[in-house]
Amino acid sequence: MFCNFLRRMIRLLLSLLLLGASASQAQPPNFRIAYNTSTAPLLPLVREVYRKIGMQPEFLLLPAERAITGAERGDYDADLSRAGGSIQAYTHLMQTREPLRRTELYAYARKGSPLLIRQAEELRGHSLGLLHGAKHAEEFVRHHGLQAQRSHSAESLYAMLNAERFEIALVTSIQARADRQVLELQAQRVSGALATGYSYHVLNKKHAALAPQFDAALLALKQSGQADHLLPPEMGGLGPGAPVPATP
Numbered sequence: 001m002f003c004n005f006l007r008r009m010i011r012l013l014l015s016l017l018l019l020g021a022s023a024s025q026a027q028p029p030n031f032r033i034a035y036n037t038s039t040a041p042l043l044p045l046v047r048e049v050y051r052k053i054g055m056q057p058e059f060l061l062l063p064a065e066r067a068i069t070g071a072e073r074g075d076y077d078a079d080l081s082r083a084g085g086s087i088q089a090y091t092h093l094m095q096t097r098e099p100l101r102r103t104e105l106y107a108y109a110r111k112g113s114p115l116l117i118r119q120a121e122e123l124r125g126h127s128l129g130l131l132h133g134a135k136h137a138e139e140f141v142r143h144h145g146l147q148a149q150r151s152h153s154a155e156s157l158y159a160m161l162n163a164e165r166f167e168i169a170l171v172t173s174i175q176a177r178a179d180r181q182v183l184e185l186q187a188q189r190v191s192g193a194l195a196t197g198y199s200y201h202v203l204n205k206k207h208a209a210l211a212p213q214f215d216a217a218l219l220a221l222k223q224s225g226q227a228d229h230l231l232p233p234e235m236g237g238l239g240p241g242a243p244v245p246a247t248p
Contacts, residue, residue: 031057031207034067035080038133039199042081042100045221045230046201052217053210064133068093071204079202083135087202094205098215098222099198101235103136104173107191108183110162117168117191120144127166131157136197137170154179158186170194174235 035043043059050057060067060076071079072090079093081100087093107117117123120140128148130137141148149166151157154175161169169187176183183189201218203211221227231237 031055031078032060032076033057033078033080034060034062034070034076036062036064036067038064039081041232041235042199045100045218045227046080048221048226048230049201049214049217052220053213068202071202074204074206077204077207081199082202083139084198084200086135086139092205093202094208094211095200095202096211096214096218097200098218099200100218101174101199101231103197103199104193105136105140105195105197106171106173106176106189107194108161108169108171108176108187109167109190110164111186111188113167113188113190115168115190117194120146120194123168123194126168128168128170129157129160129166130170131175134170134172134175136172136195139197140170140195154182158182162186177233177236 033046040061047057047059057077059080062070067076068079068082068087068090070076072092074092082095083103084095084099087095107115107123109115115126121144123144123146128141128146129151130141130148131154132150132152137148140146148170149160151160157169157171158179160166168190171179171183173193176189201214203214218227221230228237
């Protein structure tokens with residue numbers, strides 16, 4: 001009788017151990033995601049993606065450089081969002097496949113300017129400015145071998161444009177939406193989309209198994225239309241107050 005009791009206890013303990021192992025596989029303990037002020041508007045979308053796959057990460061607001069280097073070292077498990085291709089120098093990071101957002105790049109000049117830019121090559125010979133940290137603009141300039149003055153705030157970028165410190169400001173679609181009222185007063189768009197880029201969620205490679213789950217959940221949110229309501233207008237979304245379309 002004692003032997004039967006002992007066997008039952010051993011089976012119970014093994015079941016508890018297996019349950020604990022299963023739970024730890026579902027969500028790594030203390031899963032932490034770093035983000036910065038420029039990617040903060042994406043937080044509701046990424047939080048919902050993780051909720052869909054059964055996880056509740058901790059989100060930490062950090063300076064942009066500290067966030068990405070900390071994710072590389074493994075201090076944080078993921079970085080909320082980075083421009084596609086911008087993590088190539090980091091050996092322990094990987095980007096997911098499904099983009100979080102799409103970004104276009106435009107040229108803006110002072111009000112009344114006769115300039116018309118149809119392609120990147122036509123920017124040569126013109127002085128350029130951009131917002132420091134706007135990765136899509138910085139990568140565009142680097143890729144095309146251009147030079148640009150960098151401003152540390154959108155306000156100073158537009159002030160420098162109007163003060164004729166440079167002829168053209170390179171502005172992303174996200175920045176243009178956020179600063180729409182200011183831009184309409186101080187500048188005019190003088191190009192179509194000069195480049196299109198995408199931003200992705202970034203994982204430390206030790207969590208590579210999470211990437212397909214993240215991509216599938218994000219795609220499902222896009223297809224249902226929920227993703228649009230989790231992004232603010234400056235990110236190209238509708239915001240939480242927009243009416244939800246009826247399901248056919």
